[in-house]
Amino acid sequence: MKPWMKADEEAPPPSPGLGGSAIRCREVCRSYGELKVLSNLNLTVPQGQIYGLLGPSGCGKTTLLKCIVGTLKISRGHISVLGKPPAFPGHQVPGRMVGYMPQDLALYNEFTISDTLTFFGRIHGLSSTDTQARMDFLVDFLDLPQKSKLVRNLSGGQKRRVSLGAALLQNPQLLILDEPTVGVDPVLRAKIWQHLVEIVKTGKVSVVITTHYIEEARQANVVGLMRNGRLLAEGHPETMMKQHNAPTLEKAFLQLCETSDQVGSKHSTSPLGGVLESSQSFESGRDESLPILGAGSGPVEELPKYSADWKVRVRHVMPKWRNIAALIIKTTVRMKRMPGSLCFQFLLPVIQISLMCLCIGGDPKGIQVAVVNNETSSSSYSQSLLSFLDNSSVQQVNLSHAEAFAGAYNGEYWAVIGFGKNFTSYLTKRMIQRQVSKEVVDGGSVHVWLDLTSKLSLHAHWEENIKLTISLCPVSQFEEPIYGSMNSDFTTFVTPGAVLSITFYLAVGLTALSFVIERKEGLMDRCWVAGVSSLETVLAHLISQLFVISIQVILLLLLMLLVFKIPNEGSLVLVIALIGLQGVTGISFGLVISSAIDDEQNANQAALGIFYPNLIVSGIIWPVECIPYPLRYISLALPQTYASEALRCIMYRGWGLSRMMVWRGFAVTLGWNTFFVILAIVILKLRT
């Protein structure tokens, strides 16, 4: 046994397939919605042989291979691979017993050739010496460029060879190769076939290979001809050619197709109607040297019963740290190779929170207000009232009545404030006398005409300013606040919620897309076939993104507390923990999106579509108390409503976990987190 062939501790001894077959498919059916792709397909791959799976484009070859490696579930029938159904507890298919080269390239573009092979080596549990030895052999054998070359810089053919190398890496007992020779020059194609012929000679390795070059399949021990989701025939290539009196395998295949069409049309015109019955296989009790045209099903076979010890079942669902570590290293290497994107990820929340603190909630400045003061005396009460107005935000322009209104109608002034000429004396009368005439009330009032068509919040601000100044100042006094400071503004209210929201959505964005892209490029399937489970994928992603989130949170807090001087009366540890947990909730929500949605555009739309309603309804911008009732219940159930309140309580009231409003924020965040993680794992599991 070669060094790299050492079985790892969990690997069972090589299991001979059922009755000497590496793969047995019986009455296998698989549909995509209404489209029936595989129908009652029977196929047998003998142990220690090369099986060439041939058929026109779209006949279902890739679908069949995906069912064999376990990335697709069959709707009916039975498949056994190396003795057990794929994904059976304790079975290493998917796992190191199978090497799979999918039709898509399924390679990480930011990886070098060496990174790619090292990554799969780690997942298969190869030691670094074994991986290195295998890598050297494969680079030489597959005529690959330097190991340090990035996959993204390779040619199409070179990428396919790296993909083939990843499938051959751990010397698996079963090789499933989906069109490995596409884009490969004839010399190397011959070399690949020669290698396959070599490795099956030991009798321990079996190979299933699909190819468009029908003639190269003559080197296979058995070829299966597939059409319309069925196997037309299965047998030795030479025998097949002989039987059809054809000089080439391609011609034999054409004849088989014609014969099958004739049989099909006869069936369709016969009273019985219908298409071909289930295809017969190589092993269905016939002379193996004869190819079989699929008509009539073979003898009914007793299916073996499979069982697994509970310990094996538990070990099967438990995550393997080896795989998680390999996935984390993979993400770290990819991040290192994209420093620009990493910096952007770190800077984005900083930019967002800076913009928010600078542009939202500040006091308005330089609002021009026309003042028509008909009182002339400098000791009048109107003068002193006007001096109370906050002159940094309200710029008073003294004008005549006509000029003030002309200016306001022209949009130059946002309001006109008017005082009658007897304002001071009438106001004094209003305060002293119990009953006064309407004229006194009118003359002793400040008259305010507002332009309410634009910048309403600013109006609200200075309208409040005027009201307070004019009506309350003489009689009320605001004492030191119980919590917060006199200088608290809208920014102070909005910052905790905004920080949580920014952290949550950046995490959603990052996760939702990365998974969708990995699935689209076939990387997830490839990792799954290598033995990585959904749980391991989710955990590895959570852990590696946690690193990004930690840096984001540190930068956010530094900026918020030191630059924008947002007060924090409470525990910094609680603040960091709550923001970090919201980030993790964002990652888990992103995982749900990416598990359920296949397309980047739709995943983007889902993430963005949820952002705005959540921001508004979670009481981040405006208090929850202003939300009408049925909607308020929804608001309270959202991930950020209680969390924002908790963060405000920690930061501005200095409260700790003993307060219900604080622990409730943590509890709701953890609850959502758990729910999203479980949902993502379930969806991923259901979809593979």
Ligand SMILES: Nc1ncnc2c1ncn2[C@@H]1O[C@H](COP(=O)(O)OP(=O)(O)OP(=O)(O)O)[C@@H](O)[C@H]1O
């Ligand atoms: N995810 C999918 N959803 C819906 N239909 C699909 C999906 N994948 C494949 N199909 C359809 O199933 C049929 C069989 O596809 P499959 O990829 O298995 O064919 P194939 O024989 O491998 O073709 P090729 O040689 O061109 O790769 C095709 O009609 C294809 O359009």
